[in-house]
Amino acid sequence: MKINTETKYCQTCGIPLEIDYNNLGLEQNEEYCEYCLKNGVKLYDFSMDYLIYLWGLFPEEYYRETGINYTSEELREVMSKRLPHIKRWNRRSILPIYNTN
Numbered sequence: 408m409k410i411n412t413e414t415k416y417c418q419t420c421g422i423p424l425e426i427d428y429n430n431l432g433l434e435q436n437e438e439y440c441e442y443c444l445k446n447g448v449k450l451y452d453f454s455m456d457y458l459i460y461l462w463g464l465f466p467e468e469y470y471r472e473t474g475i476n477y478t479s480e481e482l483r484e485v486m487s488k489r490l491p492h493i494k495r496w497n498r499r500s501i502l503p504i505y506n507t508n
C-alpha cells in the first residue's frame with residue numbers, strides 16, 4: 408500500500424494537516440483542519456488577502472498548531488505563497504473579474 412506523505416494543508420486556512428495515513432478513518436476529514444470544521448470557517452466569506460492579514464495577527468496560533476515559530480511578517484509571507492495553491496482560493500482566482508462600473 409502506498410502511503411502518501413505529502414503535506415496537505417487545510418483547504419481554507421492553509422494550516423498543515425497532520426494526517427495519519429495508516430489509520431485514516433472514514434470520518435477523518437482530509438480537507439479541513441479541526442478549527443475550520445468546528446467553526447464553519449470554510450463557509451466564511453472573506454478574501455485571501457484578509458486571511459493573510461488575519462494570520463499575521465495570530466502567529467502564536469500557528470505556532471500552537473504546528474510548532475513552527477514565525478513572526479507576523481514571515482507568516483504572512485508563507486501564507487501569501489501557500490494560499491493561492493489551496494483549492495478554495497485557487498478556484499476563486501480563476502473566476503473572471505468583472506468590471507463593476
Ligand SMILES: [Zn+2]
Pocket residue numbers: 417418419420421422439440441442443444
Ligand atoms: Zn483550517
